[in-house]
Amino acid sequence: MKSNSEPKPHCYIAVFGDPYAAGHVHVEDGAYGHKNLPSDLMPGDMLLLYCTGTYKKYPRSVPGFGIVSEVAQEFKNFSYDYFPFNVPLPLEFLRFQITGVDLDKFSNIRFDSYWFFRISNESFSSVMKGALLSSKKDTSFHEKLLLE
Secondary structure (H helix, E strand, O other), X not given: OOOOOOOOOOEEEEEEOOOOOOOOOOHHHOEEEOOOOOOOOOOOOEEEEEEOOOOOOOOOEEEEEEEXXXXXXXXXXXXXXXXXXXXXXXXXXXXXXXXXXXXXXHHOOOXXXXXXXXXXXXXXXXXHHHHHHHHOOOHXXXXXXXXX
16 A cells, blocks of 8 residues: 655656667657556656656766656657756766765666666756756866867
């Protein structure tokens, strides 16, 4: 039995591989499916969208986050609204932000059951705070330094 004190919305990591492989999709498309889709996935749940090294446009990074907009449990898929970060968050950053059991799951994404999994609201919040900080950087300043 689930506790009513469980935090909402739930937070997840959705893992994307090569979008040109059979059955795969682009992270920007706002659609995802997985055979182990949780039965309690609901509109409003939050997603970190991680791309593996085989995803050429955003290798080993989180280019954005998503908010679940529609769930089709009978088809084991859902739709989400995609919100890109100004700068994709690299894998190394995620390893410092995700905690405990969430990090263990994330470290084992090569196993099929961990291509879509729930994480704590604390891990999600920590990553999002880091994304906010990285988006506030004045990249024009860094570009000027490189040109000089």
